[in-house]
Amino acid sequence: MQANLKVRRFNPGEPGAQPRFQEYSIDVHPDSTILDALIQVREEVDGTLALRCSCRASICGSCGMRVNGRARLVCKTRVEHLAPNGEQLTIEPMGNQRVVKDLVVSLDTFFNQIKRITPYMQPDKEPEHGEFIASNESMTNLLTAMNCIMCGCCVSDCTVLEVDPNFIGPAALAKAWRFTEDPRDSKRNERLNALNNEAGGIWDCTRCMQCVEVCPKEVAPMERIMEMRDAAIEAGNTNTSGYRHTESMYNSVKKHGRLDETRLAIDSAGWTNVPRMLDLAPIGFKALLRGKMPPILPHKAEDKQKIKDIYEKVEGERK
Amino acid sequence: MKYAFYPGCVARGGAPELYDSAVAVMKRLGIEWEELTKAACTGAGLLQEKNRKLGDALNIRTLAMAEQKGLDVLVICSTCQGVMSQANHAVQRDPEYLAEINKVLADEGLEYKGTTQVKHLLWVAIEDIGVEKLKGTFTKQLDGVKLAPFYGCYMVRPSAALGFAANPDRDTSLEIAIEAVGGEVFDFPGKTACCGFPILFINQRNSLRMVSNHTGAASDGGADAMVTPCPLCHLNLDGYQPKARKQNRGDKADMPIIHLPQLLGLAMGMSEKELGLQRHIVSTKEIVRKVDLITAR
Numbered sequence: 001m002q003a004n005l006k007v008r009r010f011n012p013g014e015p016g017a018q019p020r021f022q023e024y025s026i027d028v029h030p031d032s033t034i035l036d037a038l039i040q041v042r043e044e045v046d047g048t049l050a051l052r053c054s055c056r057a058s059i060c061g062s063c064g065m066r067v068n069g070r071a072r073l074v075c076k077t078r079v080e081h082l083a084p085n086g087e088q089l090t091i092e093p094m095g096n097q098r099v100v101k102d103l104v105v106s107l108d109t110f111f112n113q114i115k116r117i118t119p120y121m122q123p124d125k126e127p128e129h130g131e132f133i134a135s136n137e138s139m140t141n142l143l144t145a146m147n148c149i150m151c152g153c154c155v156s157d158c159t160v161l162e163v164d165p166n167f168i169g170p171a172a173l174a175k176a177w178r179f180t181e182d183p184r185d186s187k188r189n190e191r192l193n194a195l196n197n198e199a200g201g202i203w204d205c206t207r208c209m210q211c212v213e214v215c216p217k218e219v220a221p222m223e224r225i226m227e228m229r230d231a232a233i234e235a236g237n238t239n240t241s242g243y244r245h246t247e248s249m250y251n252s253v254k255k256h257g258r259l260d261e262t263r264l265a266i267d268s269a270g271w272t273n274v275p276r277m278l279d280l281a282p283i284g285f286k287a288l289l290r291g292k293m294p295p296i297l298p299h300k301a302e303d304k305q306k307i308k309d310i311y312e313k314v315e316g317e318r319k
Numbered sequence: 320m321k322y323a324f325y326p327g328c329v330a331r332g333g334a335p336e337l338y339d340s341a342v343a344v345m346k347r348l349g350i351e352w353e354e355l356t357k358a359a360c361t362g363a364g365l366l367q368e369k370n371r372k373l374g375d376a377l378n379i380r381t382l383a384m385a386e387q388k389g390l391d392v393l394v395i396c397s398t399c400q401g402v403m404s405q406a407n408h409a410v411q412r413d414p415e416y417l418a419e420i421n422k423v424l425a426d427e428g429l430e431y432k433g434t435t436q437v438k439h440l441l442w443v444a445i446e447d448i449g450v451e452k453l454k455g456t457f458t459k460q461l462d463g464v465k466l467a468p469f470y471g472c473y474m475v476r477p478s479a480a481l482g483f484a485a486n487p488d489r490d491t492s493l494e495i496a497i498e499a500v501g502g503e504v505f506d507f508p509g510k511t512a513c514c515g516f517p518i519l520f521i522n523q524r525n526s527l528r529m530v531s532n533h534t535g536a537a538s539d540g541g542a543d544a545m546v547t548p549c550p551l552c553h554l555n556l557d558g559y560q561p562k563a564r565k566q567n568r569g570d571k572a573d574m575p576i577i578h579l580p581q582l583l584g585l586a587m588g589m590s591e592k593e594l595g596l597q598r599h600i601v602s603t604k605e606i607v608r609k610v611d612l613i614t615a616r
């Protein structure tokens with residue numbers, strides 16, 4: 001079958017070089033992956049094309065690239081699947097990471113993020129019998145995050161990293177969760193407190209689900225981040241706008257069955273945070289003039305007692 | 320064609336023009352509905368952060384109420400769509416979990432069997448009504464109007480919960496709608512990105528950078544407006560655009576953020592007032608004028 005590839009080329013090492021697209025049209029085996037096609041281009045058409053791969057079986061995590069705007073392991077993606085009728089495939093290097101050449105990005109960004117979360121176990125004692133004994137459940141629980149092959153796809157497409165390179169990022173935060181949940185680690189609270197307080201920590205994730213969608217190993221970093229938010233609150237961290245934001249929503253739905261937008265904004269800022277209040281005021285005022293200010297008294301669901309009952313039931317179970 | 324209508328909190332709060340325009344458009348489309356007035360807020364993913372099961376129970380309750388009426392749920396918000404679809408997906412693939420949730424709902428005499436579908440007006444328009452019939456309700460062809468699609472995260476991810484495999488058109492549903500009204504699509508990578516609303520009150524700097532990047536890209540590309548099926552995206556992209564653009568690009572907010580029903584309404588020949596277009600923070604005057612100049616068929 002025909003594979004039509006439009007590949008982003010860029011060699012920063014060449015003086016004056018600018019990124020450009022180059023098109024290749026080749027005949028590939030119907031079972032070809034996009035990686036097979038790119039290797040074929042390099043071997044048969046254009047030896048100057050740079051790409052990185054190793055295992056070719058979605059184990060090593062080396063061949064993360066953007067295909068039609070979305071990060072994927074190209075060894076795990078077949079040409080036929082995305083372009084059954086020879087549609088053009090746009091292949092670019094991953095995002096949010098520095099391009100070394102063509103489709104190869106530097107691993108520095110990724111590993112600098114990993115380093116920030118102290119990526120090793122910190123036990124507080126020597127094991128009694130030469131090894132630590134951990135329960136089966138506690139280890140299977142960690143499997144989701146331990147499946148990470150460090151391919152960087154989630155980092156590539158994270159919408160927060162796009163605007164804030166200081167964000168710790170999805171892969172490293174999933175890794176952090178792996179240690180906060182490991183019964184052999186003794187620094188759970190210290191880890192949670194740091195991730196709660198640090199700029200670029202757990203509260204900066206915008207819950208866009210890109211990392212969940214693109215991860216080839218179902219690590220679901222966002223879910224791990226949400227678990228750590230909850231764990232950080234339980235560990236006593238109630239000093240963040242994020243905490244107040246969630247609480248406000250939780251209480252609004254409990255009380256009215258509905259979201260109370262006015263309260264949400266004010267509660268999140270904190271009632272005593274005067275600068276933030278003043279900051280919210282002009283926008284509220286403009287909205288009021290246009291007749292679209294959220295009602296001061298929120299719209300209520302009928303029969304809201306039923307909603308409260310559900311709260312009490314489910315909350316009772318958790319205790 | 321009858322649905323259980325779940326308008327969502329924002330259409331009843333911060334974006335009342337969405338409710339009004341949706342209802343007006345639904346009438347023209349020949350849709351019948353019963354509004355689910357007893358339903359709770361979906362929790363917008365925020366409640367789920369604190370207690371997933373509680374969020375799921377509240378949403379399954381809503382789906383069970385629709386199931387009792389034998390109706391699918393019609394929503395007008397990407398976030399409502401996504402959060403309800405996720406809850407639905409969770410119980411549909413795990414009968415034990417469904418039984419657990421049903422236990423919580425039993426007091427109210429509700430039991431969910433798992434048959435309700437949740438559909439945004441956008442999907443109803445192109446899937447249930449169909450593009451050809453939809454076009455039949457339009458009196459204007461928006462020739463020369465360039466529109467940037469902006470989906471909202473929950474409308475596109477996670478794709479497994481949203482039935483993308485069975486309904487491949489959902490991947491480009493907004494573009495299909497824009498083309499149906501005769502507009503030109505301004506395609507840009509930001510269309511499926513985050514608008515920044517979830518962190519607006521947590522990290523405003525980052526949130527406004529997102530607003531500025533997306534609306535700025537649409538301006539640079541010559542779009543006349545941005546169209547969104549999500550009122551939360553609207554609140555951020557419209558309400559905070561002046562501040563975001565000033566802070567990050569040093570320019571003026573010039574990108575009107577149109578709700579999906581407002582777009583359909585414009586093509587149906589409805590007036591600015593009927594659609595609440597005068598209620599936006601970023602002025603919609605230019606696009607309204609442009610559409611006014613197009614003669615009706």
Ligand code: SF4
Binds near residue numbers: 169209
């Ligand atoms: S959900 Fe959070 S961590 Fe994941 S891609 Fe989005 S912003 Fe990044």
Ligand code: SF4
Binds near residue numbers: 170216217
């Ligand atoms: S979490 Fe998933 S996408 Fe991110 S680096 Fe690990 S395997 Fe890759």
